[in-house]
Amino acid sequence: MGIILLIGLAILAVVILKSRKGGLSVEPEPDPLYPLPPGTGGKISGGVTEQGNLKIPVPDMLVEANGYSTTTDANGNWQLWLPVGTYTVTISKAGYKTQSFKLSAQVGKSNSWNISLGPW
Numbered sequence: 421m422g423i424i425l426l427i428g429l430a431i432l433a434v435v436i437l438k439s440r441k442g443g444l445s446v447e448p449e450p451d452p453l454y455p456l457p458p459g460t461g462g463k464i465s466g467g468v469t470e471q472g473n474l475k476i477p478v479p480d481m482l483v484e485a486n487g488y489s490t491t492t493d494a495n496g497n498w499q500l501w502l503p504v505g506t507y508t509v510t511i512s513k514a515g516y517k518t519q520s521f522k523l524s525a526q527v528g529k530s531n532s533w534n535i536s537l538g539p540w
Contacts, residue, residue, distance in 0.1 A: 423530065424533075428431070429513040433496055436539075454469060458504060459527055460504070461502050461503040461504055461525050461527065462501070462502065462504065462525040462526045462527055462528065462529045462530060462531070463483060463499055463500070463501050463525070463529075463530040463531075464485065464499070464500055464502060464507065464509065464524075464525055464530070464531050464532070464533075465494070465497070465498060465499035465500070465530060465531075465532045465533075466483075466497070466498055466499075466523075466532050466533040466534050467492075467496050467497045467498075467532075467534040467535075467536075468481050468492050468496045468497075468511060468536075468537060469496055469533055469534075469535075469536050469537075470536065470537065470538075471536045471538040472536075475536065477492075477494070477495045477496030477497075478492060478496045478516065478537065479491075479492055479493060479494045479495070479496060480492060480513065481496070481498070481511050481512065481513045481516070481537075482511070482512050482513060483498045483500070483509065483510075483511050484509070484510045484511075484512075485500055485502065485507040485508065485509045485510075485523070486505075486507045486508060488502060501525075502525040503525065504507075504525055504526060504527055505524070505525055506522055506525075507520055507521070507524070507525065508520055508521075508522055509520065509522070509523050509533070511535065511537070513537075514540075515539060515540055516537045516539060516540055517537055517538055517539070517540055518537070519534075519535055519537060520530045521533055
């Protein structure tokens, strides 16, 4: 029993020492769907509808921007909070033409792009 206690204490000591030296990271990676800390980025957003007179929203479209991604909601809308920079945004879904365009994320600003997609 005593040897198990000593091993447990030794492991605990190693974990504490590594965490103090920065060897262990307990901070989660930032999630691009949620706002960034003030002054570090901005929001890009848009809406997707089917081509034609009715402008029917297209849900579940994949929206990708330089490694970040999301999907359109039931109303065809999407948004991403991104670090400052210019992004190539690609919107795609089976049965529709894929479309790409550029949007910039700027501190304190929201840039939007609405498109209509035709069938493939």
